[in-house]
Amino acid sequence: MKIVLISTATYPSDQGIRTVSSVLKKAGHEVKIIFMVYSEDYTKLYHKKELNRLYKICKSTQMIGISSYASTAPRAKQVINFLEKRNIKAPIIYGGVHATISPADCIKVANTVCVGEGEDAILEIANAIEKNKPFDKIKNLWIKKQNGKIIKNPVRPTIDNLDSLPFVDYDIQDHYVLENHDLRKFKEADLDGQIFFLTGRGCPYGCTYCSNNLFNELYKGKCKSIVRWHSADYIINCILDLKKRFKSLNCFDIRDDTFSLRPISQIKEFCEKYKQKVKMRFKCLGDPKTVSEDKIKLLVDAGCTDIIIGIQGAENVNKQIYKRRQTNQNVLDAAKIVNKYKDNLTVMYDVITCNPYEKPQDIIDMIRLLQKIPKPYYVSINNLVFFPGSGLYDRAIKDPKLKDSVIKSAQLNYWDRSKHILLKKENMYLVLILNLMRGSVTKTRFGPTPNFLINFLLKPKRIKYHLKNQSMTYIALSFMSISDIFRERIAKPIYRSTPINFKKWYDKIRYKV
Numbered sequence: 001m002k003i004v005l006i007s008t009a010t011y012p013s014d015q016g017i018r019t020v021s022s023v024l025k026k027a028g029h030e031v032k033i034i035f036m037v038y039s040e041d042y043t044k045l046y047h048k049k050e051l052n053r054l055y056k057i058c059k060s061t062q063m064i065g066i067s068s069y070a071s072t073a074p075r076a077k078q079v080i081n082f083l084e085k086r087n088i089k090a091p092i093i094y095g096g097v098h099a100t101i102s103p104a105d106c107i108k109v110a111n112t113v114c115v116g117e118g119e120d121a122i123l124e125i126a127n128a129i130e131k132n133k134p135f136d137k138i139k140n141l142w143i144k145k146q147n148g149k150i151i152k153n154p155v156r157p158t159i160d161n162l163d164s165l166p167f168v169d170y171d172i173q174d175h176y177v178l179e180n181h182d183l184r185k186f187k188e189a190d191l192d193g194q195i196f197f198l199t200g201r202g203c204p205y206g207c208t209y210c211s212n213n214l215f216n217e218l219y220k221g222k223c224k225s226i227v228r229w230h231s232a233d234y235i236i237n238c239i240l241d242l243k244k245r246f247k248s249l250n251c252f253d254i255r256d257d258t259f260s261l262r263p264i265s266q267i268k269e270f271c272e273k274y275k276q277k278v279k280m281r282f283k284c285l286g287d288p289k290t291v292s293e294d295k296i297k298l299l300v301d302a303g304c305t306d307i308i309i310g311i312q313g314a315e316n317v318n319k320q321i322y323k324r325r326q327t328n329q330n331v332l333d334a335a336k337i338v339n340k341y342k343d344n345l346t347v348m349y350d351v352i353t354c355n356p357y358e359k360p361q362d363i364i365d366m367i368r369l370l371q372k373i374p375k376p377y378y379v380s381i382n383n384l385v386f387f388p389g390s391g392l393y394d395r396a397i398k399d400p401k402l403k404d405s406v407i408k409s410a411q412l413n414y415w416d417r418s419k420h421i422l423l424k425k426e427n428m429y430l431v432l433i434l435n436l437m438r439g440s441v442t443k444t445r446f447g448p449t450p451n452f453l454i455n456f457l458l459k460p461k462r463i464k465y466h467l468k469n470q471s472m473t474y475i476a477l478s479f480m481s482i483s484d485i486f487r488e489r490i491a492k493p494i495y496r497s498t499p500i501n502f503k504k505w506y507d508k509i510r511y512k513v
């Protein structure tokens with residue numbers, strides 16, 4: 001059967017839709033994937049020309065699947081409405097992270113919504129359509145009947161054995177990507193020399209700003225363990241397959257929420273096999289509590305050149321607001337370990353700010369913590385986006401004072417610094433300083449900002465004055481917004497259009513490989 005899958009992600013990796021596709025292909029279906037990549041200014045919708053082009057590919061298909069994040073949900077809605085207006089015959093199934101977390105929103109837009117892991121459900125739908133049978137009893141689906149009644153079927157248990165899944169679909173001859181108002185065939189160069197790769201699923205924690213929170217609730221009692229891993233052999237074979245297909249690959253970006261959560265025995269097996277068979281640089285993520293000397297040594301030795309470590313909030317914010325059981329000492333201990341490998345390992349710390357619940361002292365504490373971390377490193381300052389379904393969203397949406405910023409923040413990207421600060425208007429002076437610290441950190445500066453200037457700006461009297469009198473903050477924010485616009489509208493598009501070899505070179509220079 002002919003099937004079209006549409007991804008609204010802004011980057012054409014999307015392991016979710018690619019996995020759904022490979023499961024359908026394994027069962028003999030003919031699948032095309034369309035990557036509707038678009039601007040990270042989420043207020044922008046697709047042009048009519050682009051939608052018409054999409055329609056041409058979809059019109060002769062028997063089933064359409066579409067996925068979105070919360071931020072790209074307006075785009076998914078636009079696509080579904082457009083296809084329906086053009087009287088497309090094929091049923092449209094809305095799946096992915098947003099459909100999992102906000103099915104009630106998605107069912108207003110599509111008649112069929114897939115909640116949670118979609119592999120088995122989509123296969124059952126395809127088989128039902130092929131046999132001309134109804135599919136309204138299939139688990140994981142919400143179905144809107146013609147009379148408006150909504151059927152909410154329960155989710156089935158998670159897939160325990162991830163190795164039972166076929167390799168992620170990278171048959172790029174069946175893939176299309178949006179460029180210059182046209183849908184053209186996917187090229188190897190669209191991968192930018194690296195592949196985002198998840199070697200497991202699930203996270204045992206439940207930070208209140210994160211979608212995993214709700215995912216864990218959804219699957220309570222429906223899985224042996226929410227954290228599931230692919231075996232080392234599965235990952236290595238999959239990577240070798242990709243390496244054979246794409247000669248321009250020079251890096252694997254392992255995007256598991258916390259790769260360092262894997263027990264040391266698994267990391268050891270993975271690293272030994274990776275070093276022996278793959279011999280290619282890779283990146284991964286870790287959390288301060290599970291980073292250990294043994295693990296980092298093995299990872300660096302196997303070719304790990306970059307690690308992202310989540311700090312997120314200052315200790316008090318992590319404990320009280322994010323429900324993230326992590327102390328500043330955990331961060332400093334992990335930082336000491338990774339810093340030992342500074343000649344071969346680039347470290348990036350992730351921080352979340354612009355949270356209307358944080359107090360001035362919390363932001364000061366975060367800045368002081370960053371000053372204590374051994375240099376050099378990178379720091380990514382992310383401004384809080386309230387994602388529907390997260391605990392923090394549920395808390396803030398009830399507050400009339402915050403409701404507006406809760407809803408509007410989902411249309412912003414974490415790095416839209418000035419827009420976030422002006423939207424939330426809390427502790428503007430201090431959030432501005434923290435945002436000015438983003439980038440590469442050395443002994444004397446944080447990003448473009450010298451350390452002495454940070455200390456000068458953080459004098460208690462100055463803080464007190466500028467938190468009350470905001471005119472200087474507004475002036476600084478207008479410069480910041482010019483720089484943000486430059487980054488989004490000029491620097492990013494130029495970078496994205498550069499040849500793959502330039503991107504590979506830049507990545508190496510940036511991370512000193």
Ligand code: B12
Nearest residue numbers: 009010014015016065067069070095096114117118211414
């Ligand atoms: C890898 C990753 C990235 C990568 C690659 C993204 C990409 N486009 O491929 C990068 C670093 C680029 C990235 C960027 C961003 N990301 Co991101 N990312 C992830 C991460 C860690 C893994 C995603 C993944 O591959 N999962 C594995 C697959 C197998 O799971 P899945 O996608 O959910 O798919 C399953 C089901 O959803 C379903 N399904 C999926 N598609 C479909 C389609 C159909 C038709 C059906 C029926 C079912 C179905 O079946 C799949 C298999 O079971 C997730 C967290 C997570 N653990 O999922 C965050 C996550 C998706 N990202 C998130 C965000 C916010 C972003 C950013 C917007 C951040 C920003 N810059 O502001 C950007 C922009 C992303 C974009 N718009 O493209 C949020 C989304 C929150 C939300 N509620 O929408 C998540 C959930 C993180 C979080 N902690 O909250 N991300």
Ligand code: SF4
Nearest residue numbers: 203205207210212257
């Ligand atoms: S933020 Fe990271 S550690 Fe916390 S629940 Fe989400 S994925 Fe897990």
